[in-house]
Amino acid sequence: MKQATINKILMYSLITVCAVWLIIPFTMAVLWSLVDPVEPWTADKLLPPVMSTYRWAYMWENSSLRPALFNSYVLAPSAAIVTLLLASPTAYALGRIQFPGREVAKLITLLPLVVPGFVTAIFFSSIIFQLGLHAWRFGAILFAHSVILMPYAIRIMTVSFEQVRQDHIDAARDLGATTIERWKVAYMPALKPGIMAALLIVFIQSIEEFAIAFIVGSPSFVTVPTLLFSTLGQDFVRPNAAVLALILIVPNVIMMLILERLLKSANPSLSSGKG
Amino acid sequence: MSTIDIDRLEMRFGNFTALKDISVSVKEGEFVTLLGPSGCGKTTLLKLISGFLKPTNGTIKIANEDVTLTPPEHRDTALCFQSYALFPHLTIKDNIEFGLKQKRVNGSERKQRLQDMAGQLALDAQLDKLPNQLSGGQQQRVALGRALIMRPGVILFDEPLSNLDAKLRDSVRVEIRRIQQENNLTAVYVTHDQSEALAMSDRVMVLNGGVIEQVAPPETLYNAPSTSFVADFIGGANIMNAEVTGETEPGVWALQTPIGEMVSKSDRTPAAKHIKVCWRPEAVKLVDSPVNSFTARVTERQFQGSYTDLFVDIGGNGYRLKTSDPGIYPGENINCSIEPSDLILLEAIQ
Numbered sequence: 001m002k003q004a005t006i007n008k009i010l011m012y013s014l015i016t017v018c019a020v021w022l023i024i025p026f027t028m029a030v031l032w033s034l035v036d037p038v039e040p041w042t043a044d045k046l047l048p049p050v051m052s053t054y055r056w057a058y059m060w061e062n063s064s065l066r067p068a069l070f071n072s073y074v075l076a077p078s079a080a081i082v083t084l085l086l087a088s089p090t091a092y093a094l095g096r097i098q099f100p101g102r103e104v105a106k107l108i109t110l111l112p113l114v115v116p117g118f119v120t121a122i123f124f125s126s127i128i129f130q131l132g133l134h135a136w137r138f139g140a141i142l143f144a145h146s147v148i149l150m151p152y153a154i155r156i157m158t159v160s161f162e163q164v165r166q167d168h169i170d171a172a173r174d175l176g177a178t179t180i181e182r183w184k185v186a187y188m189p190a191l192k193p194g195i196m197a198a199l200l201i202v203f204i205q206s207i208e209e210f211a212i213a214f215i216v217g218s219p220s221f222v223t224v225p226t227l228l229f230s231t232l233g234q235d236f237v238r239p240n241a242a243v244l245a246l247i248l249i250v251p252n253v254i255m256m257l258i259l260e261r262l263l264k265s266a267n268p269s270l271s272s273g274k275g
Numbered sequence: 276m277s278t279i280d281i282d283r284l285e286m287r288f289g290n291f292t293a294l295k296d297i298s299v300s301v302k303e304g305e306f307v308t309l310l311g312p313s314g315c316g317k318t319t320l321l322k323l324i325s326g327f328l329k330p331t332n333g334t335i336k337i338a339n340e341d342v343t344l345t346p347p348e349h350r351d352t353a354l355c356f357q358s359y360a361l362f363p364h365l366t367i368k369d370n371i372e373f374g375l376k377q378k379r380v381n382g383s384e385r386k387q388r389l390q391d392m393a394g395q396l397a398l399d400a401q402l403d404k405l406p407n408q409l410s411g412g413q414q415q416r417v418a419l420g421r422a423l424i425m426r427p428g429v430i431l432f433d434e435p436l437s438n439l440d441a442k443l444r445d446s447v448r449v450e451i452r453r454i455q456q457e458n459n460l461t462a463v464y465v466t467h468d469q470s471e472a473l474a475m476s477d478r479v480m481v482l483n484g485g486v487i488e489q490v491a492p493p494e495t496l497y498n499a500p501s502t503s504f505v506a507d508f509i510g511g512a513n514i515m516n517a518e519v520t521g522e523t524e525p526g527v528w529a530l531q532t533p534i535g536e537m538v539s540k541s542d543r544t545p546a547a548k549h550i551k552v553c554w555r556p557e558a559v560k561l562v563d564s565p566v567n568s569f570t571a572r573v574t575e576r577q578f579q580g581s582y583t584d585l586f587v588d589i590g591g592n593g594y595r596l597k598t599s600d601p602g603i604y605p606g607e608n609i610n611c612s613i614e615p616s617d618l619i620l621l622e623a624i625q
Binding site for chain 1 (some may be wrong): 346347348349352353354356358360361362363364365373374375377378421425615
């Protein structure tokens with residue numbers, strides 16, 4: 001078989017897989033969210049017989065969607081910023097300071113990711129209750145998210161700190177730059193893509209996080225995922241769940257596209273190391 | 276335009292001694308090269324002068340001011356990095372002006388100095404570009420401009436040409452030397468390339484294993500190396516063990532060597548009875564002479580164009596000759612001689 005033929009087959013297989021994995025569930029969610037309650041969408045029909053935005057309006061009016069959106073979209077950016085601030089000193093140490101056991105330390109910071117989220121959540125929330133931090137539920141969840149998502153931020157920022165070139169720092173210093181100026185000219189350009197990536201990943205993880213938000217927050221503090229999971233309970237209404245699922249997904253997709261843009265527009269010479 | 280005075284400098288990293296007992300003075304406007312193989316301590320010495328390292332012992336003075344503990348940002352030195360270290364996100368203009376901005380030099384003077392510098396380095400057309408849009412030679416010039424615009428008392432170079440291709444290297448080398456002389460800059464230049472050192476320097480400091488082997492003008496270094504390391508590192512040499520048998524007349528020493536009895540005419544007094552001596556491959560004359568003559572059998576010949584390399588056997592030992600006569604072939608026996616002043620006395624045999 002010719003190379004081109006193989007390429008073509010692989011290409012089409014990939015597109016098929018992508019379609020099955022991404023496009024079909026997404027389309028289904030959109031269709032389900034548009035099902036009008038006057039006539040149900042039964043298995044014998046390819047498309048819903050009557051389509052309307054009734055479910056969207058209904059969820060907006062009759063569920064805790066509004067406070068949930070507010071909570072999620074305040075919580076996630078706060079968690080992203082707090083996590084980044086907490087992770088940066090460790091990342092600096094792991095990325096720029098030579099000390100014995102550095103590689104082991106790098107590995108250990110990643111270990112929390114091995115434990116299933118729910119296990120961490122249950123025991124982490126018990127610590128929060130013991131510390132008496134649950135009184136301010138938003139703060140407790142923010143604290144928990146920051147701690148639990150820190151491995152991602154540390155990992156990303158460590159790599160970024162490693163990419164800062166010592167000769168740039170030295171050159172700035174040799175030309176009389178103060179500590180702040182050295183950060184601006186030598187560190188920040190190399191760290192910027194990492195900072196964006198860390199913020200975004202923590203944002204997405206936090207906005208999708210269910211276990212801690214549920215255990216610590218319920219019933220008074222709702223986020224979009226806790227709301228979504230509660231609609232999956234005994235009064236499960238698929239169209240309503242579809243609305244919530246889409247609300248959860250759409251901003252993430254937009255954020256991913258923004259990140260992609262930012263990373264592409266970042267100075268290519270920084271990643272190639274030339275110049 | 277400052278002087279540099281280094282006194283009994285020592286640098287240790289843990290148990291490793293990188294530099295030992297370094298004392299040297301550099302005059303105003305002088306171009307001094309630190310030359311040596313990798314790991315000899317030349318870059319460490321440069322980092323000590325620029326302030327990125329603090330010595331274990333000893334002092335460094337720049338313009339008669341003790342700067343041993345002064346950090347690099349407060350020293351009147353400017354360093355040209357091997358990697359250029361241009362800030363990739365800043366334009367050429369911003370790169371060159373960076374140091375002036377740190378020093379809060381006002382806008383009109385900054386503009387004036389930038390124009391002068393861009394003119395001098397032929398960078399006028401590149402000022403709005405980013406470093407990665409420039410060729411290696413141009414980037415090198417930007418790095419030079421960024422250092423020179425500070426009008427430093429001392430300019431330091433850390434192997435600035437090692438990332439350029441051979442042809443470009445020659446032209447940039449001429450340019451660096453021209454700018455240094457035009458501005459009467461005191462310069463310290465690190466390299467491992469002996470031809471670079473010989474071609475550019477007022478004086479060369481040869482380092483080996485953290486100690487100074489010799490500090491001398493290039494001509495002296497070549498014609499009168501003081502150690503076998505220098506003799507071999509600069510230009511190549513035939514080094515032999517010799518026993519000093521006496522002084523036949525003032526400044527003329529009789530020697531017993533593996534290629535026979537020889538005499539050396541030298542201002543130096545032999546360091547011991549058993550010393551090393553050397554002669555340059557091109558110092559050999561292919562004629563008989565009453566003194567210092569010997570017969571050599573050619574074992575190998577390499578034609579190089581303007582000269583021919585001959586590998587010869589003299590009494591069972593291998594040596595190297597350079598001759599302008601391309602008509603000598605392996606197997607031939609040739610009569611050779613060396614002028615007594617071309618037989619150089621080196622250090623004592625340990």
